[in-house]
Amino acid sequence: MGFHIVLAVFLIRLSCKYTEAQQAFLSIDCGGCKNFTDANVISWFSDNSISGIAGNASKVTPPAYVGNSPSPLSCIRFFPGGQSKYCYMFDLNHYGLTQGKAFLIRASFWAGSHLPYPTRFKNSVSFKFVINADEWxxxxxxxxxxxxxxxxxxxxxxxxxxxxxxLSGSSNDSDIPFISSLVLRELADDLLPISLTISLSAGRPLTTVKRTNFGVYTEAFVGAGDIRYSSNITCPSFIFLTSV
Structure with missing residues (x-):
């Protein structure tokens, strides 16, 4: 079952709000071989420490803006097996998740010049990302x-x-999926994206279609690791999603 757009795009320009994470503050380096702290003093831990994670790890050359700093974009985890999907599970016992809480989920994908495995079409890869059995x-x-x-x-x-x-497996008419990093942040209910989804969409998810940096005069990029919560310098555009 997939998501369908049910409301027009929102552009939040002036009221983006900084918020402290409550309990779940997870930064996962997918395919990484060790834990580290990055240039923004964010602690990343390797998914090698997560039980039940399948797949293979491979090193890649990170994007130039990373420089020489440790980064989760220095490796990937890919899933060449025959399963229909491969999952990261966050639950009450291990991560303190409870029903009715608000979270930001961010996944990042960087393989550099090429992937370490063949794809259906040359120089491209395509696969689906799924949350709680619904296509994201x-x-x-x-x-x-x-x-x-x-x-x-x-x-x-x-x-x-x-x-x-x-991530959907290659048995689902897709390429072998890969991922570089996965971030989970618990958010306060009064944060603007959360109050919007509560008041306007009965709690249906919001997906970010674009982030715009209003704090600079250039097209300077704010990397995924720089956005610790939902910061006051990058304001996202949203669409509401619902499953059918």
Missing amino acids: EEVSIEFPQTGKEVNKEMYLITSRDNIEVC
Whole structure:
């Protein structure tokens, strides 16, 4: 079952709000071999420490803006097996997730010049991203990647005591999926995207279609690791989503 757009795009220009994370503040380096702290003093831990994670790890050359700093964009995890999907599970026992809480989920994808496996079409990869059995979005990337990684972002209010973040497997008529990093942040209910989804869409998820940096006069990029919560310098445009 997939998501369908049910409301027009919102552009939030002046009222983006900084908020402290409550309990779940997770930064996962997918395919990384060790834990580290990045240049923004954010602690990343390798998904090697998560039980039940399948797939293979591979090192990649990170985007130029990263420089010599440690980054989750220095490696990927890919899933060449025959399963229909591969999932990261966040639950009450391990991460303190409870029903009715608001979260930001951000997934990042960067493989650089090419992938370490063949794809259906030369110089491109395509697969679906799924949350709680509902299709979030299709990830389509052309190679070589230049400039910055692909980011997918969603604001979600939990309907149960866990969140299941999955990539579709190649058995689902897609390429072998990969991922670079996965971020989970618990958010306050009065944060603007959360109050919008509560008041206007009965708690249906919001997906970010674009982030615009209003704090500079150039097209300077704010990397995924720089946005710790939903910061006061980058304001996202949204669409409401619902499952059928």
